[in-house]
Amino acid sequence: MKPILIIQLQRMGDMILTYPLFLWLQKAYPNHPICFFGEEHICKQVKDFFPGAIFFSWTTLAKVLHTDFFFSLNLSHRKEAARLNYLVRAEQKYGYVENRDGHLYIKGKWQLYRASLVQNNTFNAFHWADLNALDVISLDTIKNHKWSFLTNSLSFPLKLGLFLGASEESKYPNSIFWEELITFFLNKNRKPFLLGGLKEKKLANSLIEKFGLPKSMDFTGKFNLVEFAKSISFFDLFITPDTGPMHIATFMGKQVLNISMGNVSPWDTGPYLPGNMVIRRYTDCFPCWECNFNYECKNNFSARFVCKLFENEGNFEDKEYRLYFVSRKNGLFYLKSKFMYKNDIVREFWFLVFGTLLGLWNEEYQINKILRRISIYDEDIINLLLAQARYCLNEIKVIFKNKEINTNFWKKFDIYFRPLSSYFILEWQNNNFSMSCLKRSIYFLERFIAWLKSV
Structure with missing residues (x-):
């Protein structure tokens, strides 16, 4: 049978995050070998995590171009990845792909949806x-996959792994945070x-010296990726701001507490499996694609709240910090919190809307329930969405007439409506303003308006 090709030219954490896809592909396409194309230094480090997979990189490009694939799925946004997706021989292609004229297109409605999140992920829940x-995978396959479910508990584990850093300074706590946390433990x-x-x-050296800890408790700089993965089983709980090590620990079945800060969204890239937790200092601008407020979510991030979590076994929350529990909704990843705020409900609304509009499920009853809850919090949001949808419907006809x-x-739209306006603009361009695309957008908006009017 023809193999399947996954193109992933992003970072290490992005490659590790394809692990669920790898498992689902094995189940959905059992007779098709699974191949990955990535940067060579990353492929060498992660190949042991994907038993049976075949890894290609630029040094083996010729072999890739002479292979007939069942389908190719490009998960990268880099131009060379889109070019590669054009060059490979595959019956079906997904993700960014270049055409013969050098223009970029996105194949697959969910890859298109993900592209619409750039600078626009405030209300994304996927x-x-x-x-x-x-x-490429059915919802039933994802929903029915058997993971090891952990319990949402922080009942004082004995051995804790503290991962001190992350890819950017804005995404990990300062030394004072770690000092407070270590003192508590x-x-x-x-x-x-x-x-x-x-x-x-x-930083590790200074902490070892400050607390008089044995040097054997300092593992920084000692492990390659495979050795690090093996070491995870030693710990009872893994605390980390860095999503790369977090994903490894998660898929190794280890419980994780993710310290989330900076321009990252745990809805996008949080620990995937249920039973894990995310803590975040709450700000009105969360979540964001890029920071415009001097990283307020990192400043004054105190370990005291994390300590209170352990003292109350995860049953504590206040207005300044938010604790999320990884769960499932309609079979997909979903973050839940003991306290729901306005934006959390709006986010759930868009989760149900896009799942319905893109054919995952039919949740019109649940959408109506969510809209009623939103109207209780702030009826102006309903009126705003209705006005924006009507305005967009009027604009569409002019846009398609000019085809630009x-x-x-x-x-131009309010942030509450941007999930749909961002998706629309990509879909229109991606389909060259075709008549079928126009009809589909009008149908989407008419359904959307009907839901809002029913409140």
């Missing part, structure tokens, strides 16, 4: 692990072990 798969007779790469070594559009058109 995890990237699910978005990786939804164009030591006072409770727990053992905090320090992990990280070479760039975390200096300003790429910032979607930003």
Whole structure:
């Protein structure tokens, strides 16, 4: 049988995040070998996590171009990945692909949806692990996959792995945070072990010296990826701001507490499996694609709240911090919190809307329920969405008549409507303003307006 090709030219964490897709492909296409194309240094490190998979890189490009694939799925946004997706021989192609004229297109409605999240992920609730798969894997396959479910509990584990850093300074706590957390654990007779790469070594040395810890508790800079994965089983709980190590720990079945800060969204890339948790300092601008407020979510991020979580076994929350529990909704990843706020309900609304509009499910009854809840919080949001949808419906006819559009058109709309306006502009361009695309957009908007009017 023809093999399947997954193109992933992004970072290490992005490659690791394809692990659920790999498992689902094995189940859905059991007779098709699964191949990955990635950067060579990443492929060498991750290949042991994907038993039976075939890995290609630029050094073996010729072999890829002479192979007939069942389908190719490009999960990268880099131009060379789109070019490669054009060049490979595949019966079906998904993701970014270049055409013979050098123009970029996106194949697959869920890959198109993910592209619409660029600078626009405030109300996204679809995890990237699910978005990786939804164009080629059925919802039933995802829903029925048997994972090891953990319990949402923080009942004082004995051995804790603390991963000190992340890819960017804005995405991990300062030294004061780690000092407060280590002090707390030591006072409770727990053992905090320090992990990280070479760039975390200096911080680890200072912490070891400050607390008089044995050097054997400092694992920074000592492990390659495979060794790190093997070491995970030693810990009872893994605490990390870095999503790469977090994904490894998650898929190894280890419970994770993700310290989330900076311009990352746990809805997009949080720990995938139920039973894991995310803690975030709440700000009005969360979540964001890029920071415009001097990383307010990182500033003054205190370990005291994390300590209170352990003292209350995860049953504590206040207005300044938000604790999310990884769960499932309609078979897909979903973050739940003990306290629901206005934007959480709006996010759930868009989750149900896009799942319905893109054919995953038919949840009109649930959509109507969510809209009624939104109207209780703020009826103006309903009126705003209705006005924006009607305005968009009027604009469509002019846009399709001229067959051109300003790429910032979607930003003309209020943030509450931008999930749909951002998706629309990409779909229109992607389909060259075809008549079938026009009819589909009008149908979407008419359904959308009908839901709003029913409240």
